[in-house]
Amino acid sequence: MDFSIRAANLDDCKDIARMIMELAEYEKLAEHVKVTQKDLEQDGFSKNPFFHGIIAEVPEQHKTKEGHTKIGYALYFYSYSSWSGRAIYMEDLYVMPEFRGKGVGKALMSKVAQLALAAGCHQLNFTVLDWNKPSMDFYLSQGSFDITASMGYHCMRCEGEALEHLAQP
Numbered sequence: 001m002d003f004s005i006r007a008a009n010l011d012d013c014k015d016i017a018r019m020i021m022e023l024a025e026y027e028k029l030a031e032h033v034k035v036t037q038k039d040l041e042q043d044g045f046s047k048n049p050f051f052h053g054i055i056a057e058v059p060e061q062h063k064t065k066e067g068h069t070k071i072g073y074a075l076y077f078y079s080y081s082s083w084s085g086r087a088i089y090m091e092d093l094y095v096m097p098e099f100r101g102k103g104v105g106k107a108l109m110s111k112v113a114q115l116a117l118a119a120g121c122h123q124l125n126f127t128v129l130d131w132n133k134p135s136m137d138f139y140l141s142q143g144s145f146d147i148t149a150s151m152g153y154h155c156m157r158c159e160g161e162a163l164e165h166l167a168q169p
Contacts, residue, residue: 001102002062005111008053008073013040015070016053023094027129044075051077051091054111056104064098071096074108078119087123088116109142127155 008016017037024030043050056072063069072095081087090112095104116124124144128135136146147153158166 001058001099001104003056003058003071003099003102003104003107005054005056005107008044008055010041010045012053012055012070012073013037013044015055015068016040016073016075018068019070019073019094019096020092022096023092026097027132051075052115054108054115056095056099056108058099064096068096071099072104072108074112076112076115078121079125081123084122086119086121087125088112088119088121090124090126093126105138106142 014037017035017040020035021030021033024033044053053073053075055070057070060069064071072093074093075091076088077091079087079089090109093105093108093112095108113124126139126144128139130136140146148155
């Protein structure tokens with residue numbers, strides 16, 4: 001299948017917002033999405049961006065029945081491991097269902113890995129839902145491993161009122 005991978009730009013935020021909602025619906029977590037197109041524009045394309053993105057795009061002749069040519073994306077940001085040094089965190093990797101199994105997801109993940117190595121990173125980190133066996137199998141087939149199972153780490157979060165309470169001096 002003919003597709004290309006490129007850096008996301010400001011004009012992609014509408015499609016990224018659409019695909020974020022599609023991903024959240026797939027993960028049965030759509031009610032948790034708070035990010036808007038405007039947030040993406042501000043947070044990803046300001047002087048000091050909080051994230052970076054890449055887009056998978058097909059030519060016009062392969063567009064979806066809804067008219068979309070942007071059919072996948074990955075969001076990532078740089079982080080740091082106190083044990084290994086520079087790292088990259090892949091927040092999202094998404095390919096529209098009708099384009100799965102055609103190498104798009106692998107190409108997106110490979111591009112994030114290339115960007116990581118170019119920046120001197122030693123790790124590519126990400127999470128996957130425990131019930132999402134197709135994605136888990138895909139990531140394992142790419143040489144990733146489950147650090148929860150092998151190292152015992154759990155991904156933790158503090159948000160909302162608990163975050164506000166924690167921030168009190």
